[in-house]
Structure formats: C-alpha cells, structure tokens
Amino acid sequence: MNPRGNPAPLAEARHRHSLDKRARVLTVLATLEKQGQPLTFAAVARAARVSTWLTYAPGVREHIEAAQLRQAHTTPRSATGSSPSPLSLRTELEIARQEIKDLRDERDRLQAALRHQLGQQLDAIHASDSATRADELTALNQDLTRQLQEASSENATSRARITTLEEDLTAARTSLRRMIRDENLR
Template identity: 60%
Template sequence: MNRQGNSAVLAEARRRDSLDKRQCVLTALATLERDGAKITHAAVPRTAGVSTWLTYTDGIREHIQAARHRQTSATATPPAPRTPTTAGLLAELELARQEIKDLRQERDRLRH
C-alpha cells in the first residue's frame, strides 16, 4: 500500500473515531438529562469517557447549552413578587439622600 493509501485509511479511522466519540457525548448528555443530573462541561465528558475539550467543539457545545437551558428553565420558578415595606423604602430614601449629598460635595470640591 502506498503512502497516500495509508493516509486515507488513517484519516477515515480518525473520522470514525471522532464520530463515535461525538455519539458517546450525545448519549451521555441524554442520560444525564433523563436522570436529572446537573449538566456541566465536566460531567458530560466524565459520563461519556471522552476528553473535556470535545464538549466545547462546534456541534457538541450547542447540544450541551440547549440541555442546560432546558434544565434551568424546567426547574426555575418565578420569584415571588416582593411588596416594599415602609422600613425598606425609608432606608432606600436615606441612602439616596446620602449619595446626593456626597455627589454635591464632590461637585463643589471639583469646582474649586
């Protein structure tokens, strides 16, 4: 077999290996999502048995981001509306007054 033939065989083997690893990542991602495990760029390759850098490559990163988004949107609950209290409003008003006073002093200092 000539050199060009060997190169083609090696290139095809690398391509098949890459496809296999990508499929392992997608399977691991589906397993983590199904089990309700936290999906991270460290957990996915650990589950799939591949290196972490693969999770950041095009075609894989997007799947992980989508799964993480689905996971956070499924567990996210909207925060309860907060009604301001009188004490809280008075504290905010006092802080605003102090900030205005400090800004006026700084302005006067800069003018002189």
C-alpha cells in the same frame, strides 16, 4: 502514514472514531438530562469518557448549552415550589456577611503571621552578614579614631614648632635690626 504509504484508511479511521465519540457525548447528555443530573461540560465529558475539549467543540457545545437551558427552565426553585421569604433571605445574607467578616479576619491573621515569619527568615539570613558588617565597621571606626589621634598629635607638634620658629624669626629680626643700627651708628 501507514507502511504502504496510503493515508486514506488512517484518516477514515480517525473520522469514524471522532463521530463515535461525538455520538457517545450526545447519548450521555440525553441520559444525564433525563436523570436530572447537573449538566456541566466537565460532567458530560467525564460520563462520556472523552476530553473536556471535545464538549466545547462546535457541534457538541450547542447541544450541551441547549440542554443546560432546558434544565434551568424546568428545575423548580425550591422543594416547596415557592420562593424564599424575605426573612430567610435576610438571614442568609447576614450569615454570608458574618462568614465574609470571619474570612477577612482569618486572612488578615494569616497575612500578619506570614509577614512575621518572613521577617524572621530574613533576619536569620542577614544576621551573620550584619555581625560581620558590624565587626568591619567597628574595626574601621577604631582605625579612623587612631588616625585622628595621630593627626591631632602631629598638628599639636607642628603648632608648637611653628610657635618656636616664629619666636626665633622675631628674635633674628630684632637682632638683625640692632646690628644694622649699630653698623650705621659707627
């Protein structure tokens, strides 16, 4: 809103400015078409100093598309006016195939280099973690080995004690049997 509160003059000014830009686009379009310049939406917008959006707007777009069609129908196929020979087409096709092959090879080389570089970066990031983890696992392994040796030693001691107790029990039973037999004989 303007300071006086009446929006009509602003709306009218915007409408006049819009009509002026559309007229400028159509003038530039006609000029470019006469000059034989390639007609693209971006080229027309650039030459008319308007946004590309405006060139796609209804009422402008149709004019540009019609001019593009006229230009496509009037543009000669080649400088000599004749169509390319089958041999030249085959040659161009072979050149294009070779370029595609070269580009694919380059892409594969770049992908391999990128994989290698990313692997090195990951190794560098995780190298300190791996060393720390290896130290932790080594310490844990040594602790478990010590515990196993202690348990084996305790096991051997317990077996020896069991053997001794079994021998003492056998001797006590034998002695008790003798005592009972001697008491019964008396």
